[in-house]
Amino acid sequence: MNDLHDQIDASFGVGPTLPDAAQRVALGRRTQRRRRVAAAAGGLGVAAVLGVTFALTGPGGSTRADDLVATSPASASASPSTSSSPSDAPAGGWEDGEQVRYRDGDLEVRPGVTVVRTIENPYARTAPALSRAYVLEEDGQRSWLIADADDTGDLGYQASVPMPHRTFAEWVDQQAEGENASRFPATMRLADDGSVVPRTGVTVVQRADGVDLALAETGDTTGAAIVTVASKPGRDYFVVWTLRDGTLEVFTAPPGDLVGATFEQCLNYARDGVGPFHLTTSESLPTAGVA
Amino acid sequence: MSLSRRAAREADYAEFVADRQQHLLRIAYAVCGDWHGAEDLLQTSLVKLYLAWHRVHRDGREEAYTRQIIVRTHISDTRRPVFKRERAGLEGWDAAARGDLAYEERSALFDALQQLPEMQRKTVLLRYWLGLSIAEAAADLGIGEGTVKSHASRGLDGLRTVLDPVDAAALER
Numbered sequence: 001m002n003d004l005h006d007q008i009d010a011s012f013g014v015g016p017t018l019p020d021a022a023q024r025v026a027l028g029r030r031t032q033r034r035r036r037v038a039a040a041a042g043g044l045g046v047a048a049v050l051g052v053t054f055a056l057t058g059p060g061g062s063t064r065a066d067d068l069v070a071t072s073p074a075s076a077s078a079s080p081s082t083s084s085s086p087s088d089a090p091a092g093g094w095e096d097g098e099q100v101r102y103r104d105g106d107l108e109v110r111p112g113v114t115v116v117r118t119i120e121n122p123y124a125r126t127a128p129a130l131s132r133a134y135v136l137e138e139d140g141q142r143s144w145l146i147a148d149a150d151d152t153g154d155l156g157y158q159a160s161v162p163m164p165h166r167t168f169a170e171w172v173d174q175q176a177e178g179e180n181a182s183r184f185p186a187t188m189r190l191a192d193d194g195s196v197v198p199r200t201g202v203t204v205v206q207r208a209d210g211v212d213l214a215l216a217e218t219g220d221t222t223g224a225a226i227v228t229v230a231s232k233p234g235r236d237y238f239v240v241w242t243l244r245d246g247t248l249e250v251f252t253a254p255p256g257d258l259v260g261a262t263f264e265q266c267l268n269y270a271r272d273g274v275g276p277f278h279l280t281t282s283e284s285l286p287t288a289g290v291a
Numbered sequence: 292m293s294l295s296r297r298a299a300r301e302a303d304y305a306e307f308v309a310d311r312q313q314h315l316l317r318i319a320y321a322v323c324g325d326w327h328g329a330e331d332l333l334q335t336s337l338v339k340l341y342l343a344w345h346r347v348h349r350d351g352r353e354e355a356y357t358r359q360i361i362v363r364t365h366i367s368d369t370r371r372p373v374f375k376r377e378r379a380g381l382e383g384w385d386a387a388a389r390g391d392l393a394y395e396e397r398s399a400l401f402d403a404l405q406q407l408p409e410m411q412r413k414t415v416l417l418r419y420w421l422g423l424s425i426a427e428a429a430a431d432l433g434i435g436e437g438t439v440k441s442h443a444s445r446g447l448d449g450l451r452t453v454l455d456p457v458d459a460a461a462l463e464r
Contacts, residue, residue, distance in 0.1 A: 007454065008321075008420040011401035015316045015326055018333075021305035024312070027334075028304070028341025163330050 016164040023161040026141050030159065099136055100147045102155040106130070107147050113138045117168065122176045123148055133172045135162075144168055146175055184252035185229045186281045187239050196223055196241055196248060201230035206263045212271045213240055215251065220244045224270055226263055238266045240277060247284040251277035304344050307353050308337060315354075319361045321416050324405045328365075336360040358421070359431045362413055366432070403453045410434070411446035418443050 094101070099113050105128060109115055116135040123131035123146070131148040145159045158175055162168070191197045198204050207225040216222045221243035226236050238261075241250045253269070261269070270277070312333065319329035319336075336357045340347065347356045404412055410432065417428040418439070428443075429436045 004419045004454070005422065007400055008404070008416070011398040011404070012317070012320065013397070014313060015320055015329065018312050018316060018330075021308040021312070024308045024337050024341070025301050025305050028338050029301075031338050031342065161334065163327075163334075165326060165330070 018164060019161045023141055023143075026143070027159070027161050099138065099143070100134065100145060100155075100157065102147075102149045107132055107149065107155075109134070109136070110138075116142065119169065119172050122146060122172045124176075125149075133168070133175075135168050144171055146172060184237065184278060184280045185232055186250070187227050187229060187237060187252070188223075188225070188241055188248070188250045189281075190243075190248045190283055194243075194246075196221075196243065198225075198227060203228045203230075205236065208263075208267060211240070211267055213242065214271060215240070215277060216242045217244065224267055226266065238270075239280070240270045247282060249282045250280050252280045253277055300344055300348075303348060304341055307340075307348075311354060311357075312337065315357055315361065318358055318416075318421070319365075321401075321404070321420065322362060322365045322413060323368075332361050332364055335364055355427075355431075362417070362431050363433065366409070366413070399453045400450065403450050407446050407449050410438075411442045411449065414439055414442035415446035415450070419447075 094110050099110050101108050101110075107130070114137040116137050118135075119133040121131050122133045125131045125148070129148075129150050131146060133144070133146045136143050136145055142162050143159055144162060145157055147155060147157045149155045160171060163171060166174075185202075186199055187202045188196050189199045205226040205228060207223065209221075209223045211222050211224045213220075213222050213224070222241065224238070224240040226238050228236055238253045239250055240253075241248055243249075253266070315336070316329055316333050319332040320326060323329055323332060339360050340353065340357050343356065344353075347353055404415065407415065413432060414428060417423045417431055418425070423431065425436050425439050425443075429439045432439065434442075
């Protein structure tokens with residue numbers, strides 16, 4: 001037992017019990033189907049993300065897959081209820097593996113799929129957009145899914161097999177946090193004198209000017225700050241900005257990427273450019289004010 | 292009764308998953324240091340494996356392929372959110388959202404492993420736990436063989452104080 005391999009092997013436990021293989025197969029199958037849809041869609045915005053899957057369907061329940069996979073015998077469908085396609089045609093217009101779709105302003109669950117639990121509007125959408133999280137069961141297999149329809153009826157969703165040490169609610173919270181993180185508040189603005197100041201409702205916790213930013217170019221005026229925003233209580237944002245030729249661009253780092261970081265570490269992060277910074281606002285000085 | 296090609300492929304995949312996923316989870320855990328992250332890495336990797344099953348299974352590289360995805364996905368993740376492992380500073384940030392789990396068992400050696408710099412830890416795990424050759428570890432990590440040697444040497448130096456004396460002595464040779 002003195003072998004290094006054995007010592008490392010014995011240095012930690014075996015971990016939680018995992019979902020059975022059939023659930024992995026089901027998730028893989030769904031992902032594969034969506035990748036095929038994505039491939040058929042080309043650059044039209046249909047995407048598949050491994051591990052957490054994502055797909056889009058068109059408004060009115062007409063899946064974009066139906067629209068795009070034109071070679072499918074089942075997809076030519078001015079009269080979907082009278083399909084005479086071969087045996088692999090989607091029943092009732094449902095794609096193979098599709099469990100939830102958008103129709104008539106609401107989300108519809110495929111017949112035969114049992115809704116075990118739902119959480120309403122985890123993404124805090126404003127009507128007519130809507131979101132809903134489901135625990136679904138089909139053929140004895142449970143899955144977690146969040147459906148998210150925008151105001152045009154485009155539907156995206158994220159799905160996962162149940163995770164043994166994360167509750168459904170925790171998973172939903174995590175997805176919602178990630179979703180919301182992509183919508184950052186406007187924090188800094190250009191003052192009349194050309195300086196960069198916080199917007200109304202924004203408090204600067206720490207600030208540094210003239211910082212080294214990977215996304216800046218030579219000659220840019222730069223800055224960085226940790227700010228709080230009155231409309232987003234309980235959350236701090238790390239923002240950086242560049243001022244170039246009278247145009248201020250403010251970038252925000254996803255808060256989840258900087259959990260526990262000091263301001264100094266955030267500055268290093270921005271200097272090294274190792275993470276994503278999202279362009280949040282861009283504004284220019286009025287040319288009349290320059291004279 | 293013959294299975295369809297897809298059913299046969301999925302049966303093979305399911306058999307592999309049933310047999311190896313717990314071990315693969317341990318690899319993910321050793322790499323990232325928390326079970327939640329390990330589950331995410333495993334799920335991502337197994338979905339990718341499903342998609343690549345035909346090619347990977349034909350070559351008999353199922354486990355190596357999955358391990359490589361686990362390692363590389365984690366490298367990618369850690370290069371992006373570099374401060375997730377930090378615990379200091381910034382009031383109001385939820386740095387303690389994930390505590391250790393009750394069932395988690397880990398020794399001083401494992402803790403010392405987790406304290407090693409990212410690539411040193413991965414190199415030590417691949418070389419001395421999983422038994423990969425220098426070339427194999429270099430391929431998994433996407434770095435040169437010389438760098439693997441350097442990481443391995445420094446990583447073992449970092450573990451010396453918690454290693455069994457017999458192993459520590461062996462490192463001198």
